[in-house]
Amino acid sequence: MRIGFAGLGVMGYPMAGHLAAAGHHVVVYNRTTAVAKRWIEDHKGSLAATPMALGNAAECVLLCVGDDDDVRQVVTGEHGLLKSMARGSVIVDHTTTSAVVARELSAACQASGVGFVDAPVSGGQAGAENGQLTVMCGGAVADYQQALPAIECYAKMVRRLGDVGCGQLTKMVNQICLAGMIQGLAEGLHFAEQNGLDASAVIDVIGKGAAQSWQMDNRASTMIAGDYDFGFAVDWMRKDLKHALNQARESGASVPVAALVDQFYADVQAMGGNRWDTSSLLQRLRGSRGRS
Secondary structure: OEEEEEOOOOOHHHHHHHHHHOOOEEEEEOOOHHHHHHHHHHHOOEEOOOHHHHHHHOOEEEEOOOOHHHHHHHHHOOOOHHHOOOOOOEEEEOOOOOHHHHHHHHHHHHHOOOEEEEOOEEOHHHHHHHOOEEEEEEOOHHHHHHHHHHHOOOEEEEEEEEOOOHHHHHHHHHHHHHHHHHHHHHHHHHHHHHOOOOHHHHHHHHOOOOOOOHHHHHHHHHHHHOOOOOOOEHHHHHHHHHHHHHHHHHHOOOOHHHHHHHHHHHHHHHOOOOOOEHHHHHHHHHHHHOOO
């Protein structure tokens, strides 16, 4: 397939690399052209100067950009994808956005005869680099099936959850669950430290029981060490929780823990931790002790 990829950040760069490794001809677009040129040096492929040029060169275009307005600009902007994409082609948006913008852009695509799948991902930078992402999709069955061969190049789990918007709603569920889980782990470690326990030994024991989680297995040791300069940034988590909390208000869902943890992340930002990993909730509890 001739595949376009827009957005070569910490997630998109390796995702596009997996597409090239699978034998697809990949055309890339990135706002910072130097990054796109470096990707071509690493993986071969072609460079598009604008999203419109990207759409003209590909039958399937995948996006992994910033937020709602970034996706709007790439798809429907003055030099957007829909200015050039052929009827019967498909856009797959891996950005975590609101369900509202997913439905809005799907309608714009439909008017141009272009398919649209909202497909946010979970698994972080490591999942992207290892081709082990979980991809949550919303869209028409035909559009989903058309996009599936591309998505499978970097996914360990990919599933259609319903019509357009359902992928984003599922990602909101994911982030709501994560928020509570990370805060619980942070509180447990803080409790252990305050009570004179060997936190690493405690984790080794309880990690074999009902408290075990991905966060515990992959983040407890770095949390204990006060190491947060990696991973999924607090700024991005707050962006994701904003979408979830807005959707909760609209639907009448009660998510008090997620709302509380969102404010805890605001405290982390006030500490200068905007780019720290989400596991930095522990540092908020440690306060003036600082990072090791």
